[in-house]
Amino acid sequence: MLIAFAHTRHYGRHRVHADAGVIRLAGKAQDAQLRRLMARLAELSIHHPPRPAWQRRVLSAFLARYALGWRLLLRRQPEAGRADALLIGPAGVFAVVFAAETAEPATGDRSSRRLPPGSPREQASVARHAEEAMAGIPVLGGRRLAGAAVRLVSIADSAAVDPPRSTGTLLSLDERTLDRLFTTDSPRLRRAEVQQIAEEAARRLPDHDLVSIVDEAPAPESDALFDADTAHEAARSRAVSGPFASWLTFLDSRQIALVERVYSGPARISGPAGTGKTVVALHRLARLARRSQGRLLFTTFVASLPKVHQRSFEQLAPEVADRVEFVSLHRWARRLLGERGRPPTEDQSAVENSLARAWSRLRADGLESLAPLGYWRTEIDRVIKGRGLTSLAQYQGVHRRGRRVALTPDQRAQVWALYEQYQRNLLDHGVHDYNDLLSAALAEIRRRPLDPPYSAVVVDEVQDVVLLGLRLLHALVGDQPNGLLLVGDGQQQVYAGGWRLSDAGIPVQGRGEILRTNYRNSAGVVDYARKVDAVNQVDDLDGAAGFALRDVVVAHPGGRVDHWAGPDHDFDPNLVAAVRAIPIDDAGDVAVLAATVAETRRMFRALADAGIAVSHLDRYDGTQTDTVKVGTVLRAKGLEFSSVFWALGTVGDVGLGDQVRRERAEQAERQRLVAATRARDYLWVGRVTAGDGPSAA
Ligand SMILES: Nc1ncnc2c1ncn2[C@@H]1O[C@H](COP(=O)(O)OP(=O)(O)OP(=O)(O)O)[C@@H](O)[C@H]1O
Numbered sequence: 025m026l027i028a029f030a031h032t033r034h035y036g037r038h039r040v041h042a043d044a045g046v047i048r049l050a051g052k053a054q055d056a057q058l059r060r061l062m063a064r065l066a067e068l069s070i071h072h073p074p075r076p077a078w079q080r081r082v083l084s085a086f087l088a089r090y091a092l093g094w095r096l097l098l099r100r101q102p103e104a105g106r107a108d109a110l111l112i113g114p115a116g117v118f119a120v121v122f123a124a125e126t127a128e129p130a131t132g133d134r135s136s137r138r139l140p141p142g143s144p145r146e147q148a149s150v151a152r153h154a155e156e157a158m159a160g161i162p163v164l165g166g167r168r169l170a171g172a173a174v175r176l177v178s179i180a181d182s183a184a185v186d187p188p189r190s191t192g193t194l195l196s197l198d199e200r201t202l203d204r205l206f207t208t209d210s211p212r213l214r215r216a217e218v219q220q221i222a223e224e225a226a227r228r229l230p231d232h233d234l235v236s237i238v239d240e241a242p243a244p245e246s247d248a249l250f251d252a253d254t255a256h257e258a259a260r261s262r263a264v265s266g267p268f269a270s271w272l273t274f275l276d277s278r279q280i281a282l283v284e285r286v287y288s289g290p291a292r293i294s295g296p297a298g299t300g301k302t303v304v305a306l307h308r309l310a311r312l313a314r315r316s317q318g319r320l321l322f323t324t325f326v327a328s329l330p331k332v333h334q335r336s337f338e339q340l341a342p343e344v345a346d347r348v349e350f351v352s353l354h355r356w357a358r359r360l361l362g363e364r365g366r367p368p369t370e371d372q373s374a375v376e377n378s379l380a381r382a383w384s385r386l387r388a389d390g391l392e393s394l395a396p397l398g399y400w401r402t403e404i405d406r407v408i409k410g411r412g413l414t415s416l417a418q419y420q421g422v423h424r425r426g427r428r429v430a431l432t433p434d435q436r437a438q439v440w441a442l443y444e445q446y447q448r449n450l451l452d453h454g455v456h457d458y459n460d461l462l463s464a465a466l467a468e469i470r471r472r473p474l475d476p477p478y479s480a481v482v483v484d485e486v487q488d489v490v491l492l493g494l495r496l497l498h499a500l501v502g503d504q505p506n507g508l509l510l511v512g513d514g515q516q517q518v519y520a521g522g523w524r525l526s527d528a529g530i531p532v533q534g535r536g537e538i539l540r541t542n543y544r545n546s547a548g549v550v551d552y553a554r555k556v557d558a559v560n561q562v563d564d565l566d567g568a569a570g571f572a573l574r575d576v577v578v579a580h581p582g583g584r585v586d587h588w589a590g591p592d593h594d595f596d597p598n599l600v601a602a603v604r605a606i607p608i609d610d611a612g613d614v615a616v617l618a619a620t621v622a623e624t625r626r627m628f629r630a631l632a633d634a635g636i637a638v639s640h641l642d643r644y645d646g647t648q649t650d651t652v653k654v655g656t657v658l659r660a661k662g663l664e665f666s667s668v669f670w671a672l673g674t675v676g677d678v679g680l681g682d683q684v685r686r687e688r689a690e691q692a693e694r695q696r697l698v699a700a701t702r703a704r705d706y707l708w709v710g711r712v713t714a715g716d717g718p719s720a721a
Pocket residue numbers: 167269270271274275276279295296297298299300301302303304513516542543544661662663664701
């Protein structure tokens with residue numbers, strides 16, 4: 025065994041020498057020997073102050089894992105607001121603080137005295153400095169270490185009376201619980217990445233020593249996923265670019281810039297499907313949470329999505345996860361109204377009934393000849409109530425974005441009459457629809473703002489939030505710096521009746537950013553999605569030309585798309601056969617999607633009858649299960665699966681006018697785009713060429 029240190033010295037039979045601040049321990053590492061060596065190292069070091077025995081044992085425990093790929097950077101002199109060490113290994117990057125008074129600073133200088141261990145100020149300072157030192161360290165493949173990947177861990181003397189508790193921004197351990205640091209279900213770093221990061225950190229931090237042990241027989245990289253012979257091309261490309269969920273640890277330089285950017289007011293991140301918009305939003309939340317004390321909010325229009333992203337966030341930044349609320353917009357509004365003593369009365373069938381009764385009274389006025397009731401429901405939901413219009417005069421003047429049935433002033437007056445009758449019926453029933461929830465919540469917030477307010481609000485899939493919802497979310501944080509972040513993609517808008525951010529009075533000029541590299545979908549899947557017509561109708565949510573999927577850079581090669589077309593009676597057996605062809609172990613990463621609930625019901629039944637374990641996508645919360653998820657494409661927004669089966673429904677548009685048909689076709693194209701871009705590696709597209717299609721239950 026050879027130990028290298030600042031100057032070559034001999035300790036027993038070990039030769040120790042230091043070279044540019046790098047300490048080397050060479051030879052076969054035995055735990056007991058290491059412990060002795062570390063003790064000597066601490067005592068004899070000309071760089072490091074003496075350490076208490078328990079800290080030396082902890083450091084030895086770190087070094088004992090050297091052969092398993094762990095690297096240690098040791099700060100020479102303790103310093104207020106700085107980590108004592110950085111530990112880098114398969115489970116991630118940790119900034120380590122010894123949570124007890126270490127040896128008195130050699131200089132006795134007051135400035136180097138520490139704040140009380142574990143004080144929030146000390147924690148925040150340690151976390152910030154460690155993040156800033158490490159963020160952006162490059163590894164192979166053009167990826168860079170994300171600041172949020174650096175976790176703060178405080179290690180206490182296990183002889184202390186109270187066992188340490190993980191609180192706030194801190195993971196607290198002692199010698200008895202130290203193993204929790206090293207164990208991980210899904211490795212975040214590969215051996216070569218650990219080494220690259222450690223070496224670059226040593227360059228960036230000249231007041232640290234990188235302790236290394238040259239082992240004659242390093243343990244082999246154990247992950248079979250990286251075996252070039254066995255892996256599928258796309259899966260291999262993912263494996264090469266990093267272990268599972270590599271976005272938890274690495275981002276590209278553009279993404280890092282967006283995570284770290286300080287915005288002086290509301291900001292927008294857009295970009296085509298799969299470019300990491302949500303990933304960037306989650307990293308930003310982690311960064312902001314670590315730099316603030318209050319609550320933060322992540323919300324979206326899609327009911328089931330917040331839970332899924334909450335699970336990812338708990339992996340990304342467990343220390344601050346309890347300060348970030350993940351909740352859908354309507355649930356949030358409902359909760360607020362409850363807390364303010366004004367709980368809404370919700371009854372979906374009474375809401376439907378209110379509209380149906382209004383329709384049977386007023387349809388003869390001519391609306392029926394233009395479009396069916398469903399069309400007017402969208403008009404009321406998205407255009408009239410969704411935009412918070414309060415008078416016919418406002419409605420007469422509004423630009424009905426995405427709505428293809430042109431309306432004369434008289435016809436607008438008829439729609440307005442339908443809306444007013446609907447409102448009266450809701451009132452009679454004493455019920456509220458979804459938009460009523462949002463407008464009541466907005467009125468509440470204007471009457472009495474939240475106290476304390478959120479320090480940041482992130483809105484994902486913002487393109488599908490109604491204007492009223494945007495106003496509500498804007499009212500929560502106003503134009504405060506880093507307050508409101510809107511994340512979305514105009515190309516994936518699945519509801520007509522959209523808006524411009526300027527309609528909501530949200531100023532994002534100069535704070536709009538675009539992501540352009542797709543990390544989710546393999547090239548074959550992107551090639552299919554590029555041809556979808558929705559590609560040609562995209563803006564940046566504020567009127568300017570957007571950046572479309574057809575122009576993305578694709579990170580992963582490979583991927584496959586299969587097409588099936590045939591008569592209705594052949595659809596079910598072909599779907600079942602195609603799903604069966606997926607290896608059983610991968611079933612949990614499979615989604616079967618369609619545009620309508622009726623279609624999904626039929627497919628659910630067909631798969632279940634064939635003995636395939638299925639579950640409802642709308643109950644999916646990100647928990648790993650081995651069931652195939654079946655649901656509508658609306659429920660799949662923001663999600664991804666290894667394989668996606670998509671039933672191209674036949675649009676039941678017999679007897680509809682050209683304009684309604686056109687709008688439906690546009691919507692169907694956008695849904696197709698969303699469905700296709702949920703698939704990482706495999707997409708199956710089934711189309712019924714004769715008969716009713718899968719919607720015929
Ligand atoms: N820098 C990165 N390195 C590796 N993988 C990444 C990176 N950025 C994103 N990803 C992966 O890309 C996928 C898509 O990311 P994300 O869900 O954030 O995209 P999105 O733009 O929000 O997509 P959509 O608009 O379709 O919801 C995720 O699986 C994530 O793991």
